[in-house]
Amino acid sequence: MPSITKKKSVAGALHREVGFLDLFAILAPDWPLYQQAFERVTRNTAFIRGAECQRFEEAFAEWALPGSQVLGCANGTDALRLAIRALGLKAGDEAIVPAMTFFATVEPLVELGLVPRLVDVEEGTWLMDLKQLERAVGPKTKLIVPVHLYGQSPQMDRIREVADGHNCFVLEDAAQAQGALWKGKPVGYWGDVATFSFFPGKNLGAFGDAGALLSKNADIVARARALSNHGGAQKYQHDEFGYNSRLDNLQAAFLNIKLNRIDEWNAKRRQVALWYSQYLADIPYLSLPVENINAESVYHLYVVLVEDRPRFQEFLAKRGVQTGVHYPKAIHQQPAVLRYFGDLGNFPNAEKVAAHGVSLPMGPTLSEEDVFYVSEVIREYYEAK
Ligand SMILES: Cc1ncc(COP(=O)(O)O)c(C=O)c1O
Structure with a gap:
């Protein structure tokens, strides 16, 4: 386990800022x-x-x-x-x-x-x-x-x-x-x-x-x-x-x-995904992304599924962890589609990821300490429940 700099938040808990994607750090x-x-x-x-x-x-x-x-x-x-x-x-x-x-x-x-x-x-x-x-x-x-x-x-x-x-x-x-x-x-x-x-x-x-x-x-x-x-x-x-x-x-x-950097960045994204999957593996109630055995993903996003998304995101945000949602509506749920085509049917898995998917911080400049911290915050969320 990596050691993380122990900066205490007001509440006394461990605190670290982990942005969703640090674009400037990528360019620097x-x-x-x-x-x-x-x-x-x-x-x-x-x-x-x-x-x-x-x-x-x-x-x-x-x-x-x-x-x-x-x-x-x-x-x-x-x-x-x-x-x-x-x-x-x-x-x-x-x-x-x-x-x-x-x-x-x-x-x-x-x-x-x-x-x-x-x-x-x-x-x-x-x-x-x-x-x-x-x-x-x-x-x-x-x-x-x-x-x-x-x-x-x-x-x-x-x-x-x-x-x-x-x-x-x-x-x-x-x-x-x-x-x-x-x-x-x-x-x-x-x-x-x-x-x-x-x-x-x-x-x-x-x-x-x-x-x-x-x-x-x-x-x-x-x-x-x-x-x-x-x-x-x-x-x-x-x-x-x-x-x-x-x-x-x-x-x-x-x-x-x-x-000139894309191979290095993609490899790092895969490493970040591997860290997440290791640190989050034993947390029940959390669905981790599945990588098909025949695929090599470049992890543009790392999307987990959680039960109560607003509460989960708020908990992480309070501890400095930015998350995203990709995407909060499936295509058939979009107002433009409904207006133009009406009801196109039910697509339960698409609806599920739209309702429960959370994108964790992901990018080539994240450190193992960042990923470990995010994982510990998620663990704390489930332990506090
Ligand atoms: C799956 C997918 N298709 C198409 C696009 C459209 O790309 P752009 O934003 O460059 O027009 C995006 C970008 O956000 C995307 O994620």
Whole structure:
């Protein structure tokens, strides 16, 4: 057991501040490099899709899935939108999506007129349930959207088989999972296309919004590239109606620096998860996240399930431990979905994680002492009950 600095709180109990994610601590070691990158790009004044952007697209492809191609774009939601368009999907096509994910997974689908068909998630991993998928897939299905939620890949080989059996595309929403593996293969390997978010809090985060799309199919990336630039591969020639969704050169310059650290950060996140699972293992009433034996999660989040969430979070907050909820409503419970589609049914596991899930502090700068402290506070919560 690690020894922790014993600073007493007013109540006399052990006290330590453990933030949910310390973004500045992540940036601090490379601060001079970010400053140099800022100088370089701003003096050059090539702000949109310049050399840094091209370098990032190549380096990210090489790191994420050698042989693939990458398009940098404005954010992860746009990456999904561009992917759907680049696959040639159209209004009325049915897309299967897990009922527990961030809202942005379904937003572009609905906006483009596709019909989302929700399936429940499996207990423990909270990822798309294969049996539910097999039951839901049918002649109208044109797309399956597995989400690598909390940093873990769902059963991608089986999802691919289901998709092939029904002649539909697989779009991997890997916003939370840069570097995750399924059966030793990275995100994008099983899907036709994969999308990423570089929102600042993600495992690989920019200094603002940014995203990317990856595919082994060069035609998909080329079409997405044109769509992201007002529908034209050539300047001032617009072959279709597209978007303005380009990766800023400055964001790309920062991402190029951070890409050198992502393996180290992901490994540390896995270490933090291991510490949690060791220190929390013997606490009854607490459900720990399950990592599938075939998966290598990059632990974007570490989500436990507790009975009385408000009380649990308040107890931890009073002892300096910040927590989060991802996400307090499943997709079918969101007001926009209810208003637009009405009642889409019951998805008990998605509802369960929405009602009881708590994200504990997680990030590459947490120490073993931090994790031990959080675990001791949780132990105290259950002992005090
Ligand atoms: C699962 C999932 N999909 C999509 C997105 C959208 O990414 P962005 O915020 O970059 O638009 C996010 C990011 O929060 C996400 O977590």
